[in-house]
Amino acid sequence: MADYSILVTSSPYSGTQHQLALRFAYTATRCGHSIKRVFLYQDAVLAASSLQQPPQGQTSIANDWADFSATCNTPVHACIANSLRRGVINDVESKRYDLLSSNLHAAIELCGLGEMTEALNDSHKVIQF
Amino acid sequence: MSSHVLIHVTTPPSPDCEAMEYALAMSAFDLPVRILFSGKGNYWLLPGQKPRREGCKNPEKLLSALPVYGIEEVAYLPENERIISSSQYGKATPISHEQATDWIRSSHHTVTF
Numbered sequence: 001m002a003d004y005s006i007l008v009t010s011s012p013y014s015g016t017q018h019q020l021a022l023r024f025a026y027t028a029t030r031c032g033h034s035i036k037r038v039f040l041y042q043d044a045v046l047a048a049s050s051l052q053q054p055p056q057g058q059t060s061i062a063n064d065w066a067d068f069s070a071t072c073n074t075p076v077h078a079c080i081a082n083s084l085r086r087g088v089i090n091d092v093e094s095k096r097y098d099l100l101s102s103n104l105h106a107a108i109e110l111c112g113l114g115e116m117t118e119a120l121n122d123s124h125k126v127i128q129f
Numbered sequence: 130m131s132s133h134v135l136i137h138v139t140t141p142p143s144p145d146c147e148a149m150e151y152a153l154a155m156s157a158f159d160l161p162v163r164i165l166f167s168g169k170g171n172y173w174l175l176p177g178q179k180p181r182r183e184g185c186k187n188p189e190k191l192l193s194a195l196p197v198y199g200i201e202e203v204a205y206l207p208e209n210e211r212i213i214s215s216s217q218y219g220k221a222t223p224i225s226h227e228q229a230t231d232w233i234r235s236s237h238h239t240v241t242f
Contacts, residue, residue, distance in 0.1 A: 007240060042147050042242075085145060113154035120134060120160060126238045 003034045005119035007128045011043035012061040018047055021129035022064055029072045036123050038065065039116045040078040040108075048078040048088050050105040066107030077111040078104070133161045133202075135236035138170035142188035144181035148242035149173075149191045156198040164195070165232055166205040166221065170242075174205060174221055196220065204232070 006025055010017035025035050040048060052060040069076045083104070084093060090110050094102040104110060120126060136152040156162045166173055178189045195203060204224040224232070233239055 009242065041151065081150070082147060113151065114158055116151075117155055117158035117160055120155070120238050126240065128240055 001032045001034065002124040003036050003122060004028055005036045005123040005126045006038045007116070007119075007126050008038065008040050008044040008047070009042045010129060012047040017129040018044070018061050018064070021127075022068055024127060024129075025068055025072065025074070029074075035072060035074045037074060037115070037119050038068075038076040039111075039119060040076070041082055041116070042079075043086070045078040045083040045086055045088050048076075048083060048105050048108040049103045051103045062105040062108070066105055069107050076108045077115050078108055079116075080110040080112055083110055133163050133236040135232055135239040136162060136164045137233070137239055137241045138164060138166045138173060139168045140242055141169050141172035142178070142181065144185045146186045146188055146191055149186075149188070151240065151242070152200065153191070153194070153198050156200050162198075162200050163202040163232060163236065164200060164204070165224075165229060166203075167229070168206075168208060171205055171208065192220075204229070 006021055008018060008021050012018045021038070025038065029035055047061040047065060050062055052062055054060050065076045068074065078088060080093075083089070084097075088104055089097075089099055089102045090104040091102045093099070093110070134155050136148065136155070138148050140148070142149075152162050152164055173188055173192065176189065178187060180187045192203075195201075203221045205221050206226065206229055207223040
């Protein structure tokens, strides 16, 4: 059985990379493999906003990642520098930069690239979407 | 298989140069990093570049910082003559598709931007 980490760099609003990543993650877990962590980088951090309101009948990608995190007990991290640039903010950063509000989904954590380095060290393979 | 992380850059510099930020961070955390430019990624190698937006990082200066971060293995696939003929970035070496394939095969992880 292998340890995987998932690196998502694609925007959740163009293409289906987040859906493919989720499908891979659930399937790998079901087959007995371990997903050590999910790391959102570049435009993928847009998936971490809790202020998404998809059309009726669709689920929010933030909630999809949150469900995966809870179901498979896998942390989902968003790169802090990439998130701040794109307006994905947690309470701490909101206070630090004197912003009006915060919007980071409660199930997702802002982290530095050190977390990604750990993922590279801990995992047999990093799968990028 | 080596413990190298291969950063394969296939897109031109973005305003915040996040591809190179990633490479520098990996190296700063002591992971051995190689960088391969190909396709539109070769635009990183053009001389005389300016930051894409005021206050942003200069791609050329980021490249010149690579040795400081311990990144010595930098190569490109010479696919675009116009870019390559005007490139003055002497630290990047041209490699063949076969060598690039070897780099990908022999790296522990490959991350593509």
